[in-house]
Amino acid sequence: MANLVDKAITHKLSRRSFLGLSAGAVAAVALPGCGLQKVDAEKAAELSQKEGEWITAACWHNCGGRCLNKAYVVDGVVLRQKTDDTHPDSPDFPQQRGCARGRSHRKMVLGADRLKYPMKRKNWEPGGGKKELRGKDEWVRITWDEALDIMASELKRVKEKYGNAGFFAPAGGSGGGMEPQRLLNAYGGCTERWGNVSWGSWPDVYSTVTGLPNNGASSGNDRFRLRDSKLIILWGANPAQSSQGLPTYNYLQAKKAGAKFIVIDPLYTESARTLGDEWIPVRPATDTTLLLGMAHHIITNNLLDQKFLDNCTIGFDADHMPEGADPKENFKDYVLGTYDGTPKTAEWASKICGVSAEIIQKFAQEYATTKPAAIISGGAPARINNGEHLPHAMMTLAYMTGNVGIPGAGVSPNMHNSATNAGPALVQPGGNGIPKVNNPIAQNRINSGEMWDAVLNGQFTESKGKKIDVNIQMIWNWFSHTLNQRAGATRGIEAHKKVEFAVAQNLFLTTDARYSDLVLPVTSQWERLGGLLTGNREILIYHTQVIKPLFEAKSDMWIVTEIAKRLGVDTKIVNPISEEQQLYNAIAGAKVIKADGSDYEKLVTMTAEDIQELGAKGTPQTGRISYQEFKEKGIYQVPRSRGDKLEFTSFEDFLADPVGKKLATPSGKFEIYCDSLSKKIEKIGFSTKSPIPKYDPPLEGYEDGLKDGYNFQIVTIHYYRRSHSTLDNVPWLREAFPQEFWMNASDAANLGIKNNDIVKVTSRHGTVIRPAYVTERIMPGVVALGEGAWVEMDEQAGVDKAGSTGILNGHIATGQGHSGYNSCNVKVEKYDKPLEPDVKWPQRIIF
């Protein structure tokens, strides 16, 4: 074939004519219409002569970031990728550069392990058919007609026999409005799942204490205001891993501008290493004691911002209690131990949280005497059972020092897409125009922490003291990899083996799919028309179709529409608007903020020709950029500069006028005594919480481990290899990130464990095996494992070889019904059998 290196030397290739093939490349790539196949040297040479096209490719995952991803396509073959080069890069106007996962997307979308055809479990028959073989039965390829007929007949059968409540749609959350749910709702409804999994106990606490109708993730400072901070405390936040893209780079700019960083985390993370001036390791699920110990120091050393407390809060001391509340139930007296006899001193806290009293006092002193100082938390510390006290205590600490509402200060879980860039979206898509289909039996909602038990035992908690019977006989999996990703996967597998019918639609044989009877291959976003993606507040991405659908993969909407026809459900309800029209609606309705911040204006100018090109109906309009520019660049990024009118700090208005601009809380102030929170938790019915923040040891927290003989606390970390569970199967990423089990060197030595030894990790709920990463970068008594690995059960040994943390986490419902992934106790021992590195495992290729 042509020697591309020589070509490159002798010809100055234009950007568009450059081809990313290395000489002699023979790789599995997709050819149009015929799926995955090897391209031989001759074909590669032919492609090398052709002009290709850079297409903005969706990078659509729930990764905690959002970046620009482009694919270079020649003749329908994806040859390489790149990231944002639509404008020169600078700290103030940075490119939206993607991560290792985004850059290896083509290896996922075009992976040899893509599901290619509909298939059913060999021993499946209506009503189940050797249900115990789920997860290990053979697969039989079937036609779409057969697959759709099975779906229709099973839906009819289950509905007739058990009623609509017999259908369980566990995706819930952001997957709840999606296609299968539309069909189920139009067919009479289904049982749903509820309960936040990402934000820990923040949402209900943040919203009731501040009166803001959100979970706090987009609260704090925008990236410019962060540079005003003198002290930034990353409390259980590791943006380097959890929010890739710009956040760590943005923090670096704050550091260069003079901010000191203190990182609180049981792990010496890459965020701690690159940003941290100090690292304070703390035991998981005990942070509340650290906060209370700091509060004690601040109170007893007269470091309070009393003016802030008096003007802006309620419940701090006996003189500032809401009407009707017991004056003894104030926060100050709780901390001082006035009535319970236990002062929450640094020494008291130290015994529980593992941070020395001296460090607690020094840290408290520094925080209380530095303004502006920001506490920025991730979801992780609050991702614990009955964890509502933790965010409440954290917020209270900030109120005590007046570190809220001034540029560079703040307290919030500013994370995920909004990390380092708090504030309202500056550019946003329009709606797609699809009306919601309501679930006629919407009261049938089961919490994540009870759903598998409900399948197995036939009962769930509707609210305090109210249990509802339910008989679930069909599980329809899509979108969120629920079986793998929710706590209690061990129970989930049992539940999947119990029901009469389980179906999954997916790109791969994920855990959900593996334990199903029927598996339907779906197209990825690269194979669909296109769409808009939001990320940090300054960007809107327009991705378009990269390749044709692979093999027999179909869109989710096609699948449910075909099933609807067989069920006699009106397809106009399920599938009311064409893909083209939806995309047009989103683009035409996109808005961008005016430079003075006063209002939004239309983003995209659309001519009649543009609308026609999209295949939609609409009226031409004028906006800030042309449709063609938006499509060509694939992104719009709002121009920003230091001092512009778009900078943001939460609660600036309130601080300026606490009387005139009251918060939307019952008191109009920040509620350190928060009765509405207490009542809300009580009503949900899983556990209770006092109106003020206290230390209430979390279920399966540090104390329970000591009591029950589980010597280690495990934390589940967002892992570089994947976005939750997505991309876990990509060989390049498996090679780069081996899913190692973190443990402290002294703990390992005590157990005779050396680096890379295979260890067995057992919780009350399940067992996994993994290679040990023996390190000084983690606190003794704490171990860590990346969340999201695809369960790979060794049924004989009763262990999950992949190290899926869902297997270890308990199926537990507490507090606001959030998932408590970081309160979990385990035992660790050396395992007596070898384990091949993940990268050497065979891919899950069925056909």
Next chain:
Amino acid sequence: MAQLGFYYDMTICTSCKVCQIACSDKNDLEVGTLFRKVHNFEGGKFPKPWAYNLSMACNHCAEPKCTKNCPTGALYKREKDGIVMFDEEKCIGCKLCTWSCPYGAPKYIESKGKSGKCNFCVDLIDAGEQPACVDACQMRALEFGDIEELRKKYGNTADIKGLPESGITHPSITITPNKEAMK
């Protein structure tokens, strides 16, 4: 002759490995072959651990051993900018380069029966672009350019713990090291 080289700021690298993956994408590498790899080092004792990362590809040395020992001329230095080039057609798969390079940059690729290595994304450079790894870096910890200019800007540190003595091949790289990485 100008010599192109890399600058790497170890202190801000988060070991996200996007450079490694972008390199594998650009060069269409299979698992088992990495032209750029992020290495991890650590030590100390809890609660005072230390750690640093090291992203390494070919250092396009001023006096490379690989070009000297290549029997077929498949490896050679490009006159105008000192890039260590690789001509796959001339490679006979003798592996001498893999044994010669103190940095382990050339890789033997079993499926081809030939070597391969980072060529500084010469095609991109010639098209006025940056190497894939530099363009990819989320922390902007990697730069490329005239190595003399980079040394003026960032100092001349190519001798760090974990790397061979720079006097052997005079690598075209300068690094801002963590203090634990300093020799």
